[in-house]
Amino acid sequence: MAVSGVVMLLYLVFHMLGNLKVFFGPGDLNGYAAWLRTVGEPFLRYGWFLWIARCALTAAVVVHGVAAYQLSRRDLRARPQKYAHQRQRATYATRTMRWGGVILALFIVWHILDLTTLTVNPHAEPGHPYQNIVASFSTWYGGGIYCVAMLALGLHVRHGFWSAAQTLGANNPRRDRTLKVCANALALVLTVGFLSVPVGVMIGVVR
Numbered sequence: 361m362a363v364s365g366v367v368m369l370l371y372l373v374f375h376m377l378g379n380l381k382v383f384f385g386p387g388d389l390n391g392y393a394a395w396l397r398t399v400g401e402p403f404l405r406y407g408w409f410l411w412i413a414r415c416a417l418t419a420a421v422v423v424h425g426v427a428a429y430q431l432s433r434r435d436l437r438a439r440p441q442k443y444a445h446q447r448q449r450a451t452y453a454t455r456t457m458r459w460g461g462v463i464l465a466l467f468i469v470w471h472i473l474d475l476t477t478l479t480v481n482p483h484a485e486p487g488h489p490y491q492n493i494v495a496s497f498s499t500w501y502g503g504g505i506y507c508v509a510m511l512a513l514g515l516h517v518r519h520g521f522w523s524a525a526q527t528l529g530a531n532n533p534r535r536d537r538t539l540k541v542c543a544n545a546l547a548l549v550l551t552v553g554f555l556s557v558p559v560g561v562m563i564g565v566v567r
């Protein structure tokens with residue numbers, strides 16, 4: 361879980377930074393999206409880098425989901441009989457991670473249909489992500505879905521970063537405070553960075 365989580369986290373940092381180009385206008389964002397397809401040329405052919413990244417990400421998502429399922433099965437096996445008080449069955453963090461994970465999985469499906477395949481996008485013009493983003497976030501449901509998902513993402517990253525540090529053995533009593541500050545800072549930067557795009561469209565800064 362930890363390794364696949366770190367792979368996705370790295371992707372998210374670059375994706376968030378790339379998305380911020382939306383504030384510099386259509387030329388910058390659309391140019392950036394076009395450049396992504398030429399990375400690695402002439403060693404790689406046009407678009408290959410994007411497909412390699414897609415394959416690596418898909419593998420990370422699958423490994424993460426399967427590991428999450430296996431972990432929750434193991435939890436259930438370790439405690440087959442029910443707790444007397446249902447509310448004590450899962451801690452706050454476990455519940456947030458489970459439901460946050462489900463929300464994010466559903467979001468990724470929506471997001472790909474919206475901005476990659478353009479199936480549900482109101483503008484749907486291939487090669488024009490800026491216009492597609494503005495069209496998507498201009499609808500109440502489009503903007504709403506992204507805002508809810510970005511908040512879920514922040515909570516997921518906050519706890520996930522901390523858990524990954526423990527799993528990978530990076531924590532110790534002296535470093536715990538620093539790691540918690542890093543987890544909070546990373547979650548905050550990603551949430552604010554990603555949220556700024558739908559909010560920018562909703563308040564008319566990006567149009």
Ligand code: HEM
Binds near residue numbers: 372375471472506554
């Ligand atoms: C406001 C937030 C976001 C915006 C504006 C945004 C924008 C975009 C755009 C424009 C694309 C298409 C890129 C292209 O084809 O050139 C894309 C693809 C993608 N995004 Fe996002 N994104 C956001 C948040 C996220 C989040 C939070 C995740 C993960 C949890 C994510 C995961 C992906 C994935 C997996 C792809 C597919 C890459 C591909 O196959 O082309 N995005 N995003």
